[in-house]
Amino acid sequence: METPNEETKATAKAAPSKKAATAKPAFPREMTLVNETAMPYVVARTHVAPGESKPVTVANEDELARHETDIAHLLFLNDSYKDAEVKPLRIVDAD
Incomplete structure (x- = not known):
């Protein structure tokens, strides 16, 4: 029978890393400025x-x-x- 510490190690080896699945791409990276407002804006030196x-x-x-x-x-x-649930002006990862 394995000790609790050995079981934890075995489980950790078998389980995939959550960080690897949710990791964002490294920088520099392409993103998109989205403007769903009625006004023009300049963000990141981009109109x-x-x-x-x-x-x-x-x-x-x-x-x-x-x-x-x-x-x-x-x-x-x-x-x-x-009061908007989704920000009408935002920066998102490029698809």
Whole structure:
């Protein structure tokens, strides 16, 4: 009979890593700016017209965080979208 510690090790070896399945691609990576608002915006030095999506290249995690913060601030300034479940202006992974 295996001890509890040995069982844990055996289970850990057999189970696939959850990190590997949900890992995001490394940087730099292609992402898409989505604008579903009625106003044009400039995010990441890219003009995104109303109803458009534009591809952008994100160099690292800091740049991605900066873009997400910029988007949050732009939406905060426009009260029309504060209750939206899905952000109408967002950055997503390219498909």
